[in-house]
Amino acid sequence: MTQKNPTYLNTVLKTLDDINKDITFSFSVPSSDKEYSSKILNTDQLKRLFKSIIESPSQTSLFTQTFNSIMEENILNEDVSNFTILDKLVYFIKLRINSISDIYTIDLSENSKVVDDSYGYDLNYHVENVVNTVESPQELEISEISPYKVICCLPNIKVENTLENELHKNLDVEIKTPEELRQLVGDTFINEITKYVKSISLSAENIDFNALDFKSRITIVSKLPSTIINKILKYMEAYKTISEKITTCNFTCYDSEGKVVKLEEKIPFDTTFFNE
Amino acid sequence: MNSFFNVLDVFGKEVRIKELLLKDYRTILKCLLGDTPNVKNLFENIDIIMEKYSSLHLYEIEELDFIDYLIILAKIRNISLSGVLKLRMDDEGKIATLHLSLSDVIQTFYDIKKDFLKSEKNNFGKYEIVYRLPTLSELESCQYDDRFELDATIFIDKIYHNSENICVIQKNLPINDRNELFNRLPAKYSLKVVKDIKALDDKLKKINLINLLNHPDIGEKCILPFDFNIRNITFLIKMLFSDDLMSMYESFYTMSEKMSPEYLDNCTPGEFGMFIKIYESKLKQQNSNPQNVNNIEPSPMNNFEQTVENSEFTP
Numbered sequence: 283m284t285q286k287n288p289t290y291l292n293t294v295l296k297t298l299d300d301i302n303k304d305i306t307f308s309f310s311v312p313s314s315d316k317e318y319s320s321k322i323l324n325t326d327q328l329k330r331l332f333k334s335i336i337e338s339p340s341q342t343s344l345f346t347q348t349f350n351s352i353m354e355e356n357i358l359n360e361d362v363s364n365f366t367i368l369d370k371l372v373y374f375i376k377l378r379i380n381s382i383s384d385i386y387t388i389d390l391s392e393n394s395k396v397v398d399d400s401y402g403y404d405l406n407y408h409v410e411n412v413v414n415t416v417e418s419p420q421e422l423e424i425s426e427i428s429p430y431k432v433i434c435c436l437p438n439i440k441v442e443n444t445l446e447n448e449l450h451k452n453l454d455v456e457i458k459t460p461e462e463l464r465q466l467v468g469d470t471f472i473n474e475i476t477k478y479v480k481s482i483s484l485s486a487e488n489i490d491f492n493a494l495d496f497k498s499r500i501t502i503v504s505k506l507p508s509t510i511i512n513k514i515l516k517y518m519e520a521y522k523t524i525s526e527k528i529t530t531c532n533f534t535c536y537d538s539e540g541k542v543v544k545l546e547e548k549i550p551f552d553t554t555f556f557n558e
Numbered sequence: 559m560n561s562f563f564n565v566l567d568v569f570g571k572e573v574r575i576k577e578l579l580l581k582d583y584r585t586i587l588k589c590l591l592g593d594t595p596n597v598k599n600l601f602e603n604i605d606i607i608m609e610k611y612s613s614l615h616l617y618e619i620e621e622l623d624f625i626d627y628l629i630i631l632a633k634i635r636n637i638s639l640s641g642v643l644k645l646r647m648d649d650e651g652k653i654a655t656l657h658l659s660l661s662d663v664i665q666t667f668y669d670i671k672k673d674f675l676k677s678e679k680n681n682f683g684k685y686e687i688v689y690r691l692p693t694l695s696e697l698e699s700c701q702y703d704d705r706f707e708l709d710a711t712i713f714i715d716k717i718y719h720n721s722e723n724i725c726v727i728q729k730n731l732p733i734n735d736r737n738e739l740f741n742r743l744p745a746k747y748s749l750k751v752v753k754d755i756k757a758l759d760d761k762l763k764k765i766n767l768i769n770l771l772n773h774p775d776i777g778e779k780c781i782l783p784f785d786f787n788i789r790n791i792t793f794l795i796k797m798l799f800s801d802d803l804m805s806m807y808e809s810f811y812t813m814s815e816k817m818s819p820e821y822l823d824n825c826t827p828g829e830f831g832m833f834i835k836i837y838e839s840k841l842k843q844q845n846s847n848p849q850n851v852n853n854i855e856p857s858p859m860n861n862f863e864q865t866v867e868n869s870e871f872t873p
Contacts (some may be wrong), residue, residue, distance in 0.1 A: 290731075295742065297724055
């Protein structure tokens with residue numbers, strides 16, 4: 283027999299919300315010296331993360347949207363839209379540590395070099411010795427080709443959300459022809475580059491990309507000379523190197539003869555990282 | 559006729575049960591008709607029948623966890639029909655009949671719950687979580703929730719927050735409310751709950767009731783699973799009550815020419831089987847007498863699966 287009691291439900295929900303408000307952790311991000319405070323993941327948020335991997339064939343897009351909304355819900359007294367993608371990556375690891383566990387179990391069952399089936403990687407050690415040592419790339423000004431002056435920076439949450447809302451919402455993920463595949467790869471490439479452009483100045487005219495919708499930004503970036511595009515790609519490459527460093531776990535195990543084996547595994551920047 | 563009762567101890571609760579009457583046994587067989595019986599229909603009817611044949615009220619039956627429910631139902635079957643489950647196995651065209659001891663099956667149910675009870679209380683941070691086994695209606699409405707494959711809340715008796723002194727989840731709340739409350743729990747605790755339930759599910763899935771025969775060859779060939787899947791539980795009940803309904807009608811029709819249908823309806827399946835046995839032996843006697851050679855009648859037991867053997871007969 284079940285009892286319907288909305289008052290009881292609302293009272294307990296409110297109590298749980300109050301309890302959850304107090305379970306927080308503090309963290310810092312590369313783009314700022316400030317200390318932030320965040321709530322830990324609740325069950326609903328974890329379910330949403332798992333759903334984002336199951337429901338979406340273009341899972342990166344849905345994961346991005348879900349994780350960004352969780353950041354907005356959990357980070358207290360702060361507008362997260364200015365957090366960069368590097369800040370997000372750092373927060374991603376710290377949220378995992380505080381919400382699930384500071385030990386990340388790496389599956390080694392298919393690694394024939396070592397005897398162990400798994401390795402418990404210490405994420406606190408990783409944060410201390412790897413994550414906290416990285417510095418955020420500074421803004422880059424590309425002005426070698428007159429009259430262009432392009433300012434590059436790491437995309438922030440606002441840029442990501444704009445891209446997701448405008449472009450990925452109606453994305454047709456079913457690729458039927460090679461032509462459609464070529465189109466998708468081309469679009470993804472130009473979308474990625476556009477995310478890193480903050481503004482473009484042409485002589486006296488300054489175009490602030492934040493004031494434009496994403497389609498307009500893409501139209502402008504598509505017209506940039508390839509030399510500038512290459513410079514933007516190099517800037518993106520610098521970020522990639524940093525993010526690779528943050529997501530790489532280096533550790534040692536033993537082989538069947540008791541010799542030390544050095545191993546390297548990647549932290550997946552997706553929902554699977556939130557498995558215990 | 560049906561005043562004889564048995565006393566059962568179902569995990570500390572004393573339950574009295576009686577033998578089924580033929581009319582209600584027939585209702586169970588009707589509900590089990592077909593390859594995929596209607597689950598809701600089946601359990602609603604069995605609930606009403608169990609209320610009639612046990613000391614439990616309908617609301618108590620509806621609140622039984624699925625193991626207790628199966629123990630009581632299997633015991634009613636045991637005293638009403640026999641202690642042996644006859645299973646027909648088709649081994650590459652050869653039909654073999656296996657005899658599975660019902661008391662071994664019931665003991666397996668007891669063992670599963672005893673094992674479960676060892677870890678029913680858990681402390682996760684400031685939360686005390688008490689597990690329980692779900693009811694059949696909860697299993698029927700079980701939501702498969704992506705990574706949370708089994709609806710965890712149906713396995714939760716209560717969640718208590720120690721420092722706030724508040725019971726967060728109670729089993730008597732509607733499932734939607736329980737889910738809403740469960741969704742607010744810290745993810746690390748709900749992951750642990752799901753992990754515990756998954757471990758129990760995996761443990762159950764490893765159980766093959768056929769292995770109770772202690773016959774390695776058959777155990778490899780034939781699987782009689784036991785898990786949280788309501789369809790598999792229904793299949794198990796179908797095996798508890800496996801008589802052929804049509805044959806039973808035929809037998810009933812034949813016997814009602816000799817005895818009052820009302821009387822037959824109110825006898826137990828065991829008694830009914832015994833009357834058939836007596837009738838058959840009389841027929842045999844008649845047939846062996848050359849003077850009665852023209853009076854041969856077909857045996858009513860030809861297709862009635864539930865043969866009554868001396869060793870397993872419970873009047």
